[in-house]
Amino acid sequence: MIGYVTIGAKDVEASLPxxxxxxxAMGRERSFFQGGWAGYGAKGSDAxxxxCPPFDGQDARPGNGIMIAFLAGSKAEVDAAHAAALAAGGADEGAPGxxxxxxxxxxxxxxxDPTGNKLCVFAKT
Structure with a gap:
């Protein structure tokens, strides 16, 4: 089971939009931005x-073969999150389907994402 995920960003503040x-688009929200870190979670819940920036102080860079998948509540949320990602400067890696x-x-x-991390949003149907 995953307790939480951290995603390294070249510029955390620039990545917030x-x-x-x-x-x-998935009904989640940013609960804080403090000390160079931003936390996201379900509305009214802990992040x-x-x-965040990498702990070692080196540049953030995507890992080859690493992908983080976020569970959405519906196909409509998947479609909306993908559209939002592209509208906010993300790069397409596979249309919803x-x-x-x-x-x-x-x-x-x-x-x-803007740093190059590969992400997936999916729904169980």
Missing amino acids: FFDAVFG DCYI PRPADSTSFYGAYFR
């Missing part, structure tokens, strides 16, 4: 996803 848009193409239980979309 992207993450505000993506998580907002479970943090956007079933994976594999004939799946009746997984609906996902893929994109990269």
Whole structure:
């Protein structure tokens, strides 16, 4: 089980509009931005996803083969989060749809954040 996730950002403050848009499309919100860290979670709940500079002080960079997948509540949330990601400067890595193409239980979309981290938003159908 995952307790929380941290996503490294080259510029946390510049990344906030992207993450505000993506998580907002999923009914989540930023609960704080303090000390160079931003926390996101379900409305009224503790943060479970943090956007931050790397602890080692080196530049943030995406990991090869690493992807974080966020569970959405519906196909509509997946569609909205993908559209929000692209509108907020993200790069498309796979339009919303079933994976594999004939799946009746997984609906996902893929994109990269401004730092280049690969993210997925999916719904169980």
